[in-house]
Amino acid sequence: xxxxxxxxxxxxxxxxxxxxxxxxxxxxxxxxxxxxxxxxxxxxxxxxxxxxxxxxxxxxxxxxxxxxxxxxxxxxxxxxxxxxxxxxxxxxxxxxxxxxxxxxxxxxxxxxxxxxxxxxxxxxxxxxxxxxxxxxxxxxxxxxxxxxxxxxxxxxxxxxxxxxxxxxxxxxxxxxxxxxxxxxxxxxxxxxxxxxxxxxxxxxxxxxxxxxxxxxxxxxxxxxxxxxxxxxxxxxxxxxxxxxxxxxxxxxxxxxxxxxxxxxxxxxxxxxxxxxxxxxxxxxxxxxxxxxxxxxxxxxxxxxxxxxxxxxxxxxxxxxxxxxxxxxxxxxxxxxxxxxxxxxxxxxxxxxxxxxxxxxxxxxxxxxxxxxxxxxxxxxxxxxxxxxxxxxxxxxxxxxxxxxxxxxxxxxxxxxxxxxxxx
Numbered sequence: 001x002x003x004x005x006x007x008x009x010x011x012x013x014x015x016x017x018x019x020x021x022x023x024x025x026x027x028x029x030x031x032x033x034x035x036x037x038x039x040x041x042x043x044x045x046x047x048x049x050x051x052x053x054x055x056x057x058x059x060x061x062x063x064x065x066x067x068x069x070x071x072x073x074x075x076x077x078x079x080x081x082x083x084x085x086x087x088x089x090x091x092x093x094x095x096x097x098x099x100x101x102x103x104x105x106x107x108x109x110x111x112x113x114x115x116x117x118x119x120x121x122x123x124x125x126x127x128x129x130x131x132x133x134x135x136x137x138x139x140x141x142x143x144x145x146x147x148x149x150x151x152x153x154x155x156x157x158x159x160x161x162x163x164x165x166x167x168x169x170x171x172x173x174x175x176x177x178x179x180x181x182x183x184x185x186x187x188x189x190x191x192x193x194x195x196x197x198x199x200x201x202x203x204x205x206x207x208x209x210x211x212x213x214x215x216x217x218x219x220x221x222x223x224x225x226x227x228x229x230x231x232x233x234x235x236x237x238x239x240x241x242x243x244x245x246x247x248x249x250x251x252x253x254x255x256x257x258x259x260x261x262x263x264x265x266x267x268x269x270x271x272x273x274x275x276x277x278x279x280x281x282x283x284x285x286x287x288x289x290x291x292x293x294x295x296x297x298x299x300x301x302x303x304x305x306x307x308x309x310x311x312x313x314x315x316x317x318x319x320x321x322x323x324x325x326x327x328x329x330x331x332x333x334x335x336x337x338x339x340x341x342x343x344x345x346x347x348x349x350x351x352x353x354x355x356x357x358x359x360x361x362x363x364x365x366x367x368x369x370x371x372x373x374x375x376x377x378x379x380x381x382x383x384x385x386x387x388x389x390x391x392x393x394x395x396x397x398x399x400x401x402x403x404x405x406x407x408x409x410x411x412x413x414x415x416x417x418x419x420x421x422x423x
């Protein structure tokens with residue numbers, strides 16, 4: 001079966017590795033003429049790390065990133081709202097790994113070329129259109145590699161759109177969808193070299209939906225304590241349509257957000273100092289898209305952010321793309337034919353990811369911060385009386401169930417390795 005994947009991001013490259021392990025030989029087409037380790041940090045939750053482990057990437061990821069063992073929620077005054085263990089410390093069979101997004105992408109690119117061959121990833125090929133049928137698809141790619149500038153027509157038995165929130169595949173199916181939906185929050189992101197922050201392997205969430213600070217390490221030397229800390233400052237000041245695409249990921253200015261965080265200083269955390277020690281700062285809007293009623297048309301389907309872009313709440317974006325990739329490969333290897341495989345894939349993944357998109361719009365696990373701000377806005381308020389422990393725990397547990405990483409359920413779930421390729 002000839003499978004063409006559009007997009008060489010985390011979703012597309014993980015799909016290639018998953019399909020290869022299931023016995024297929026896909027080809028990835030990417031519009032960018034070259035790939036570089038761009039971006040900042042992300043988290044691979046235990047359900048993603050289970051899939052990465054079964055793809056043979058556990059040791060690489062643990063070495064490159066940081067195994068997170070603790071999540072802490074704080075009020076804007078630094079008072080603890082919620083704390084829970086993470087990864088293996090929480091009883092999972094797999095770790096939670098925080099890692100630089102670009103370094104993860106480069107690792108996946110290397111592994112795809114190593115396992116599938118150098119010609120398995122074709123850069124500088126921008127999708128300009130396609131036709132999908134019940135028995136295959138024809139895709140047209142424009143040359144952006146600096147070559148002759150011509151086009152290439154590619155016949156495929158299956159076309160997978162893994163080309164992100166601005167997906168060209170999705171836009172052909174839904175031409176009137178418009179820009180992604182913006183919730184008015186702007187994020188400023190960067191990394192800072194510092195000492196260990198709250199134990200060295202912790203994730204910190206502080207504030208509320210209108211003003212929030214998030215930080216977690218993506219490199220950590222336990223001998224010296226030196227930490228590369230990924231941080232995010234959120235402010236909700238906007239309204240209306242999302243900024244144009246060309247304004248995303250632009251250089252950010254400290255003056256646009258830092259004055260609001262000057263008083264955010266708690267034991268072990270000084271937001272102003274951390275931001276002052278950072279490298280380049282990037283600014284972009286918090287956006288998603290409405291869940292779709294359909295991903296698959298003929299022999300073409302969507303995957304990752306092309307299918308279900310979601311707010312970066314709960315650390316689930318990359319994780320859900322990885323689950324998509326593994327689920328698609330499993331069904332293609334086990335269903336009686338491609339059409340039934342796509343039906344099974346969409347039945348498994350579309351409702352599940354739609355629920356996460358909607359839950360993230362309602363603050364996801366961060367709702368505990370929203371309730372703390374609403375019920376105990378003063379540092380003198382009795383938070384324990386106004387937000388009981390059982391209510392906090394219910395929020396955390398509910399999100400894990402919806403997002404697919406309840407520890408007992410995940411540990412007991414059957415592998416997504418097709419039986420023929422099981423070790």
